[in-house]
Amino acid sequence: MAKHKNNKKQSKTDHDDLGSYGILAQYWRLISGCWTYAGDERKRVVQYYVMFILANAIFMTQPYVLGELINALQAGGDEILKQSLFWLTLYVLGTFGFWLFHGPGRCIERMTAYTIKKNFNLKFYDYITRLPLHWHHDHHSGATINRVNKAANALSGFAETQFIYLQSIVRFTGVFVGLAFIDVYVSLALFVISCLIFYLLTYFDKIIMRLNHRINEREHVFSAALFDYVSNIQNVIMFNLSQTTEKHLSGAIQSWWAPFARAVVLVEWKWFLMSMLIVLSHFLVLYLYIAHHMKIGAGEVLALGTVVAIFQYMLRLDGVFAAVAQKYADLVQTHTNVYAVGNIVKSFEDIGIRDDHLPVLKVKKGEIHYDHISFAYKKAAAVFSGFDLNIGARQKIGIIGRSGAGKSTLVNLLLRFYEAPDCRITIDGQDIREISTKSLREHIAVIPQDTTLFEDTLMENIRFGKLDATDKDVIAAAKKANCHDFIMETTEGYNSMVGERGVKLSGGQRQRIAIARAILKAAPILVLDEATSALDTESEQLIQESLEKLMEGRTVIAIAHRLSTIAHMDRLVVLDAGKIAEDGTHRSLLKKDGLYAQLWKKQSGGFITIEQPEEDAAPKKKAKKKRAGKK
Ligand SMILES: Nc1ncnc2c1ncn2[C@@H]1O[C@H](COP(=O)(O)OP(=O)(O)OP(=O)(O)O)[C@@H](O)[C@H]1O
Numbered sequence: 001m002a003k004h005k006n007n008k009k010q011s012k013t014d015h016d017d018l019g020s021y022g023i024l025a026q027y028w029r030l031i032s033g034c035w036t037y038a039g040d041e042r043k044r045v046v047q048y049y050v051m052f053i054l055a056n057a058i059f060m061t062q063p064y065v066l067g068e069l070i071n072a073l074q075a076g077g078d079e080i081l082k083q084s085l086f087w088l089t090l091y092v093l094g095t096f097g098f099w100l101f102h103g104p105g106r107c108i109e110r111m112t113a114y115t116i117k118k119n120f121n122l123k124f125y126d127y128i129t130r131l132p133l134h135w136h137h138d139h140h141s142g143a144t145i146n147r148v149n150k151a152a153n154a155l156s157g158f159a160e161t162q163f164i165y166l167q168s169i170v171r172f173t174g175v176f177v178g179l180a181f182i183d184v185y186v187s188l189a190l191f192v193i194s195c196l197i198f199y200l201l202t203y204f205d206k207i208i209m210r211l212n213h214r215i216n217e218r219e220h221v222f223s224a225a226l227f228d229y230v231s232n233i234q235n236v237i238m239f240n241l242s243q244t245t246e247k248h249l250s251g252a253i254q255s256w257w258a259p260f261a262r263a264v265v266l267v268e269w270k271w272f273l274m275s276m277l278i279v280l281s282h283f284l285v286l287y288l289y290i291a292h293h294m295k296i297g298a299g300e301v302l303a304l305g306t307v308v309a310i311f312q313y314m315l316r317l318d319g320v321f322a323a324v325a326q327k328y329a330d331l332v333q334t335h336t337n338v339y340a341v342g343n344i345v346k347s348f349e350d351i352g353i354r355d356d357h358l359p360v361l362k363v364k365k366g367e368i369h370y371d372h373i374s375f376a377y378k379k380a381a382a383v384f385s386g387f388d389l390n391i392g393a394r395q396k397i398g399i400i401g402r403s404g405a406g407k408s409t410l411v412n413l414l415l416r417f418y419e420a421p422d423c424r425i426t427i428d429g430q431d432i433r434e435i436s437t438k439s440l441r442e443h444i445a446v447i448p449q450d451t452t453l454f455e456d457t458l459m460e461n462i463r464f465g466k467l468d469a470t471d472k473d474v475i476a477a478a479k480k481a482n483c484h485d486f487i488m489e490t491t492e493g494y495n496s497m498v499g500e501r502g503v504k505l506s507g508g509q510r511q512r513i514a515i516a517r518a519i520l521k522a523a524p525i526l527v528l529d530e531a532t533s534a535l536d537t538e539s540e541q542l543i544q545e546s547l548e549k550l551m552e553g554r555t556v557i558a559i560a561h562r563l564s565t566i567a568h569m570d571r572l573v574v575l576d577a578g579k580i581a582e583d584g585t586h587r588s589l590l591k592k593d594g595l596y597a598q599l600w601k602k603q604s605g606g607f608i609t610i611e612q613p614e615e616d617a618a619p620k621k622k623a624k625k626k627r628a629g630k631k
């Protein structure tokens with residue numbers, strides 16, 4: 001729940017910033033957004049802009065042509081048939097000319113919008129994957145997905161309906177230019193009334209827009225909560241939380257009722273006043289024209305065609321008002337949705353990982369040096385202060401310590417999962433802050449404390465360890481990680497889907513998949529964070545052999561609570577409250593009779609022996625024999 005409140009605060013800040021842009025600035029920002037994400041297809045944007053301007057310029061000749069036709073009919077005479085044919089042909093050509101440019105322009109516009117949406121989504125996916133882990137811990141993934149989705153849809157929606165905005169601008173200008181040909185005063189009068197109508201429109205829409213912001217914020221809170229409950233569905237069912245969560249969701253939906261109801265009523269008021277003002281503008285303009293041209297000579301009549309032309313221009317202007325009234329609120333909403341992802345861009349600019357240009361890591365020996373590092377998670381107490389640790393070339397080091405001692409943090413810092421500008425950690429003398437993160441992670445294989453899988457097949461999930469591995473390599477790695485048997489028992493073998501985040505597999509099975517990935521990756525540095533904690537003793541012993549083979553010739557950092565799994569390592573380091581409490585081999589630490597010896601005593605039922613690791617290897621040998629016997 002705390003996270004949802006956080007989101008609320010965060011979205012409010014975004015919206016407040018966005019509210020400071022005027023409508024024209026918002027329109028301009030959206031156009032530049034389209035321009036940015038159109039990428040290689042920018043030429044097409046220019047192309048359809050020109051096409052829409054031409055289409056609508058042609059379209060705006062029609063009232064004039066219609067007026068001239070009626071005037072010709074009213075004047076009568078011998079030429080009447082020829083004249084009618086001429087003006088009627090122009091009238092038809094007006095519509096044809098419009099479609100000649102509008103149709104292809106729309107096709108290009110919509111296809112470009114597709115590209116804009118694609119580029120936008122890919123760009124944001126790139127931003128998100130380059131943001132450090134702590135950013136992801138501070139931001140709800142449901143809310144982030146919702147924001148990016150909404151923004152991509154809004155921008156592509158704007159991109160594929162730009163013709164409406166352009167059409168309105170050209171037609172609006174066209175009305176006054178056309179009318180000026182007929183009567184400059186009428187044109188000016190209509191311009192003044194139009195400005196009044198626009199003022200009213202924006203006045204209402206500003207209020208509606210603020211209400212929409214409020215609705216939007218509350219929708220974000222609702223989506224985040226829904227995502228949280230659905231992704232934690234097991235907890236919801238297990239703890240019988242469906243009623244409580246439903247109540248919370250219902251409260252979240254209810255929270256946007258008040259602004260929603262107000263906006264609904266205001267929208268109707270806006271349309272009513274708009275319609276009345278428009279009809280009054282018809283009245284005024286036509287009356288003005290008639291009054292202005294009343295004093296005509298004897299035997300002359302008011303040119304009816306001109307009155308029709310004026311009326312036709314006004315009808316087209318009504319269309320512009322309707323489009324603007326419709327699109328003003330849309331534009332503001334679109335701008336809000338598109339730029340609500342501003343926090344992601346800003347975070348990326350501030351803390352995003354953009355180090356592809358840095359040199360790549362070269363690992364020859366695999367020496368790791370933590371050089372007097374100090375680190376604290378944001379706003380939390382320091383986990384390390386002045387911590388030193390040297391891990392020799394191809395040394396296998398076991399890290400032991402109470403929960404919360406900082407073991408995972410140690411490897412997270414090595415992998416640069418967290419921003420730690422003050423942490424100097426070197427691998428073969430190269431400071432990891434000065435090499436590309438991508439190359440750093442290529443050289444480290446991790447079997448994490450908690451393995452989640454992609455919603456894909458077992459085969460692909462293992463292949464993530466090495467993307468170019470063949471099926472044969474994957475199966476060989478799976479066999480070594482003791483996965484093969486359980487995979488073959490599934491209905492579709494390696495092609496079985498694992499379910500969302502791997503929920504269809506047991507914790508131990510997921511861990512073995514992670515081990516198979518690491519075997520496939522074969523990186524020079526290996527990190528095992530409780531790699532076998534979810535396995536039963538027999539499986540663990542079987543895998544231990546594979547892991548030992550995997551460890552050969554590599555630098556290994558293995559974290560474990562179950563000491564028997566790491567007791568045989570070259571060196572054991574006991575961490576306590578971010579400091580090295582003990583450092584030595586299993587034997588030397590037992591002799592020392594300190595923290596390690598106490599832990600060992602507890603885990604081995606009070607029986608201390610320095611030979612324990614070797615004895616511990618005995619069941620492994622038995623298991624090996626058993627397996628060999630099976631074959
Ligand atoms: N993302 C985080 N934000 C804030 N504090 C954190 C975060 N991750 C860990 N911590 C804190 O840092 C300290 C060290 O955590 P760490 O995960 O390194 O412990 P650990 O030794 O791996 O414990 P365990 O054996 O339970 O896995 C703990 O006090 C923990 O609460």
Ligand SMILES: [Mg+2]
Nearest residue numbers: 407408409449
């Ligand atoms: Mg841990």
